Amino acid sequence: MEPIIFATAFITAGAALIAGLINLFVGMHKDGEKIDVLFGILALLVLLFIVVPPAGFITKVQAPYPFSFYVKCSFLWAHYLLLPWFISYYSNYHRKKLSLVINGLLAVAFVLMVSTEQRNDSPNWIWFMLVPLTLIWAQGMLAARHQKKQGKSKEAKWLFTAMLIYGLLLFAGVLYQTNQDQQQTGGIRIFFPFNLNLLTFVCIISFRLRNKLFEKYHIIKKLNQEQTQWNSLLNAAQLLIVALDKDGNISFVNPYTVKTLGYHSASELLNQNWFEKFPMAGTGNTLKALYTKTIQTQQTIANFLTEVRTKDGTGLKISWTNMLMYDEDGKLKGTMNIGNNITDKEDALMQLKLLKNELEKESLPSTCETSSQIMETGIIGQSNAVLYALQKARKVADTNASVLLNGETGVGKEIFAHFIHSHSFRSDKQFIKINCAALPPELIESELFGHEKGAFTGALQARKGRFELAHKGTIFLDEIGEMPLSVQPKLLRVLQSGEFERIGGQQTIKVDVRIIAATNRELSREVVEGHFREDLFYRLNVFPITIPPLRKRPGDIPLLVGHFVRTISAEHNKQITDVSKADMTRLCEYKWPGNIRELMNVIQRSVISSEGHTLRLEGLNNQNPVNDDTTIVSSSTIEEVEKNHILKILEECNGRINGESGAANRLGLHPSTLRSRLKKLNIYRENL
């Protein structure tokens, strides 16, 4: 048995020496852990226990023991004393009380050993020693289970294996001891299974260290590989990569940055302050402040455009994204900035934008470019329909014939009436306009024909009517369809003979007045329905001129838009010269239920809200209330279409008639005209 005991003792000693030194060395290295130092100490304690004389494991020592024997044993005890603390520390399974109890029991065992062995009686202390050793074993097993639960299965495996072997050898050692007891009596016996026990422990910790070092080696290898990859990436990247410290000093630049900024080597850039040297004039301080904020708030930026100065002073447009960089202790050390040189792209985009703007802009058609007729008449339009109406107006102007202007609201009936007057021999005389819809029916007669003093309550003195005032001139009866039936005979008489009497007057007054009437109703229909006198209708309708709605002459829209933009801009001191193509298309496609008046209103609103040279179209109702002429045809009557449209607009304006946001404005009508239209169409507010 002796050779086996010695062999195992020396193998254990050798292994303990190597493992102890390496563990100590690794543990005391700057990257080392305290647990490695502890491992080293435990292993060296094993070594000391074996080498201190009597060297190796001995089968039998007779009392009295030499002092060195106790020294030797104290190393083994120290090893055991440290074991529970080592287990706690290694597994993070701290059982302080248990460790203290184990230490106490070990101390008692040591005292027992010393006292009993001196007397050379039975080795009862060995049985007692089993108690703390079993507790160490149990603590190890529980710690392994705890580690497994924590997901550290690799560490748990090592501890479990160590404890299993430790337990088995402990058991074997005790059996062997018992067996020896039967054969021999007296003296101390420390048997080779304990040898193996310690050897296993040393082997296991050595394995752990080996694995740890291997892991480190692999990590370093992998890191090196990654570093190589990163380096080649940084060298090949067509992006500016600049690392800055917290003050903005350059700590790294990649070759592309060096090249793009016009330098020869990175050393020319390193340690320079980015914000002092590279931003284009005037932006450095702002960028520095922004950078400081990034560092303080630790909030990175993405796609941030700056202009960077190259060595020769050229400005480059760089879009930056940055990341925060931390040191090993997790402290912020600066930023890594990745920049994309978008100078060429930006220039191309800018050119494209300019080109697009150019294409989109449509210079307003100048009135001068259009026919001289426009200059002469003030009536904008070169569609056949307008030219035809103008031709008729010109023909009739210099006669005395009454004219009936037909057309929807806002088409320009009044402007035509003016044109006729101003092209007639009466042009130097009065042009008097009466809006029949705007006057209460009871007042129309006195307004037109005047009254004598006391003719009715409130007629405190005699007053001339509009016909008298328009003598030798022209009277324009707008909305003639609204003329009360009671007044119509008197009007007919004026038309026929130029004669009438003031209200309450006896004297017949004779005037020479040119009558131009206008209506947006179908007067013939009004005649059929009995709202309008037939003879009056025929008298007025001597020379009818129909002015077409704007939707039937979209070709006139650009001319009108140009005219209104120019005149309204001038009024508001604006310099609007362009309308985008898209907006002009929208304007041309819109059906303009309020015709030119509505167009004028839209342009007015747009001009007011526009800045710069291009009109910003505002307030165009996209849902065309009258989509096309088929809509009108498919609806039963024009009146119905009109009624529906008015109702819709009223609804949108919450029943409001007056004011900017009122329905009259939206419809391009005078509020009083709208009111009379509502009455005519039997629309009452309560219906809304």
Ligand SMILES: Nc1ncnc2c1ncn2[C@@H]1O[C@H](COP(=O)(O)OP(=O)(O)OP(=O)(O)O)[C@@H](O)[C@H]1O
């Ligand atoms: N061809 C045109 N050229 C320039 N401006 C026009 C033209 N037609 C109409 N306008 C302008 O549109 C506005 C409305 O025109 P106008 O009052 O003559 O229409 P209307 O048919 O008489 O309307 P309503 O019957 O509702 O009174 C006016 O400011 C007028 O100067």
